[in-house]
Amino acid sequence: MTTAPARAQRFTDRRVVVTGAAGGVGQVVAGLFREEGARVVATDVAPADGVVPCDLRDDSARDGFVADALAELGGLDVLCNVAGIQQFAEIGKLTPDGLRRHFDINALAPLMLTQAFAEALVASKGNVVSVTSISAVMGQPYNAQYCASKAALLLGMRSLAVELGTRGVRVNCVSPGGIATPMIEAAAAGLPADANWDLVAKSTSVIPGFMPPVDVAESLMFLASDAAASITGANLVVDRGVVW
Numbered sequence: 001m002t003t004a005p006a007r008a009q010r011f012t013d014r015r016v017v018v019t020g021a022a023g024g025v026g027q028v029v030a031g032l033f034r035e036e037g038a039r040v041v042a043t044d045v046a047p048a049d050g051v052v053p054c055d056l057r058d059d060s061a062r063d064g065f066v067a068d069a070l071a072e073l074g075g076l077d078v079l080c081n082v083a084g085i086q087q088f089a090e091i092g093k094l095t096p097d098g099l100r101r102h103f104d105i106n107a108l109a110p111l112m113l114t115q116a117f118a119e120a121l122v123a124s125k126g127n128v129v130s131v132t133s134i135s136a137v138m139g140q141p142y143n144a145q146y147c148a149s150k151a152a153l154l155l156g157m158r159s160l161a162v163e164l165g166t167r168g169v170r171v172n173c174v175s176p177g178g179i180a181t182p183m184i185e186a187a188a189a190g191l192p193a194d195a196n197w198d199l200v201a202k203s204t205s206v207i208p209g210f211m212p213p214v215d216v217a218e219s220l221m222f223l224a225s226d227a228a229a230s231i232t233g234a235n236l237v238v239d240r241g242v243v244w
């Protein structure tokens with residue numbers, strides 16, 4: 001019987017917070033950090049073993065989570081903003097609440113979490129990795145609320161990379177293409193029955209199919225690691241080579 005080789009221990013005793021850790025990419029990321037020796041506080045609005053419940057849209061719940069995480073870890077070395085939502089909606093179905101939900105969870109929460117953890121990250125010369133999307137830099141039909149919120153996140157993080165960079169904190173983004181997680185199915189429920197598939201399927205990837213969440217997680221781990229010490233303000237695209 002063969003056993004998988006032990007992973008490199010890049011994060012021994014590093015203090016890490018991961019959002020969106022109940023499933024998908026976030027769950028894999030939290031597991032990999034633990035395998036590599038980190039002390040991890042994982043959170044999600046959905047219940048899961050080893051995950052602290054927190055709705056990141058709720059300001060006081062988010063502040064309470066930050067205080068508890070800092071008390072438990074005694075500081076912070078890495079913040080991973082992975083939580084997100086996506087719901088396709090054609091223009092006639094956009095609502096203020098739907099738009100606000102996308103901006104609150106995809107853009108505002110990671111920016112406010114970075115603010116809340118900033119002094120701890122300055123103290124540790126730590127770093128932030130946020131999961132945006134290729135949707136942040138391309139127009140996609142029925143996806144205005146998601147594209148706009150991820151674009152806001154990308155530019156917000158690039159701004160913080162410059163501002164916090166002067167104080168020794170690196171800030172980077174990973175922009176995935178399609179990942180085989182429940183998010184894709186949930187998002188598709190919002191596609192109109194008469195969706196224009198010429199536009200929906202316009203972008204295809206060189207490597208076919210949706211990628212496993214671990215492929216995104218590995219890029220995030222690299223950016224968080226000391227091997228990426230000279231990388232900040234970057235947007236690492238992990239999309240199997242999407243072409244238009």
Ligand SMILES: NC(=O)c1ccc[n+]([C@@H]2O[C@H](COP(=O)([O-])OP(=O)(O)OC[C@H]3O[C@@H](n4cnc5c(N)ncnc54)[C@H](O)[C@@H]3O)[C@@H](O)[C@H]2O)c1
Nearest residue numbers: 020024025045046055056082083084133176178179181183
């Ligand atoms: N699945 C894809 O094809 C794809 C493509 C590009 C980018 N992304 C991004 O990757 C990240 C991870 O997505 P995933 O594919 O693993 O999807 P996922 O749905 O499995 O994971 C997202 C997690 O965020 C959590 N979440 C949602 N709202 C929250 C809230 N208010 N408070 C706290 N947690 C909340 C969910 O409960 C869920 O566990 C997301 O930011 C997503 O936008 C996904």
